[in-house]
Amino acid sequence: MNTYMAPVSVVIPTHDERRWARLVATVRSVREQSPAPAKVVVAVDHNPELLARVRRELPGVTAVGNEHARGVSGTRNTGVAHTGTPVVALLDDDTVAHPGWLAGLVRPFADPRVVGTGGAIMPGWQRRPDWFPDALLWAVGASETGVSPIPATVRNVWSGSMAVRREVFTAVGGFRVGFGKVGGRSRPEDTELCLRMSRHTGGHWVHVPLARVDHSIPDGTVSLRYLLRRCYHEGRGKVEMSRLLGGRDSLSSEREYLRRTVPLAVGRDLAGAVRGTERHGLARAGTVVAGLAAAAAGGAVEWLSSSGTRTRRTP
Structure with missing residues (x-):
């Protein structure tokens, strides 16, 4: 089996200083990956105070401000634009990557037909409501349960744990700015991106269930x-x-x-x-x-x- 050997960068979008402790944990989990990423970019969505804090307290991280309209789509696009590696992984600022997450995501890129990959997002409940069903785990940014551990071709993956072939991502213009998550408004910007990238090249996406992250769901938020x-x-x-x-x-x-x-x-x-x-x-x-x-x-x-x-x- 071929192995992907090219360098990989990781982009982490963030916007709220109240999530600082979770952001620090996210960055730490990325730095502990093996092999280590060539570059870690923290992209901040129109928050000068938070941007200054990232630059001050997270040495070795490239901190950039969103160069587009407010929202996570433009924030991610800005982060990717400040990388130069052939593959870029994206990770949300309230997730912690398991060991082997990055290696698992990039391995399928040995196949040139693969335009992107995604991993399993595990719900990190502090206290799960008794009435909450597994069928709606997607509503809290978590994967379905009972997924096969074998990588499989899928229509789309989720941006909370995603890797993209940078050349294709750039060719289609990245995430659609204005179509995504801004405040309480939410749109499936990751699914929309996946479909455009697949159509652009005729390539496909691969879901890697063993490339896992834990997504924090604080008590009382659901x-x-x-x-x-x-x-x-x-x-x-x-x-x-x-x-x-x-x-x-x-x-x-x-x-x-x-x-x-x-x-x-x-x-x-x-x-x-x-x-x-x-x-x-x-x-x-x-x-x-x-x-x-x-x-x-x-x-x-x-x-x-x-x-x-x-x-x-x-x-």
Whole structure:
């Protein structure tokens, strides 16, 4: 089996000084990777005080300010622009990489058809709500459970743990600025990027489950209100993404999720509740249904909004 040997950089976007302790832990976990990255870039989203602190307290790290509009998409693009390696890995500022994370992500790049890779994002709960279902782990930035440990070709990966072939990333313009996470607004900027990069070269993405990171989920940050709002924005984002990219293939994974994952999850929780083996099964099943309803509402709002815009523009 061929081994990828070229140098790799790591980009970490950040925006809030209240996340400083988690950012420091993220940087430490990257520095402990073997082989070590050629460069570590911390990209700061329009926060001069935080940028100054990174430069002052994290020696050996390249600190840069977002050169685009506010938001994580422009922040990541800025970070990648300040690297020069053929492959660049991206890691969120509230994650900690396991040993072997970077080596696992870059190994598939020995195949020139691979445009990018992604790893498993494990939920680092301080205290998981009893009503929270596995089927909605994506809403807190975590991977599904029960994934095979064998690398596999996938449609898309998540930007919280991602590596890209820099040449292709640059050719398509990187993440779509203005389409991503800004404040409480959230759009699937990583999925949209993956689809554009694959279409540009005809290449593919590889999911590497053993390239793991822990994503911190502090106690009290996940409420039912938060979850429904997150699902609503996801629904809006998927409809907007489909309009931007065109073609039914842009939502193929979402249709599979609705057709297989959701019925299995709801059925399992309901069966457990009926048998008495799952005390919170009914609540978890109800949460899945409520989350999908919120996503459907968001999708409908986005579809009606875009339809109205097209109507007004049509003479």
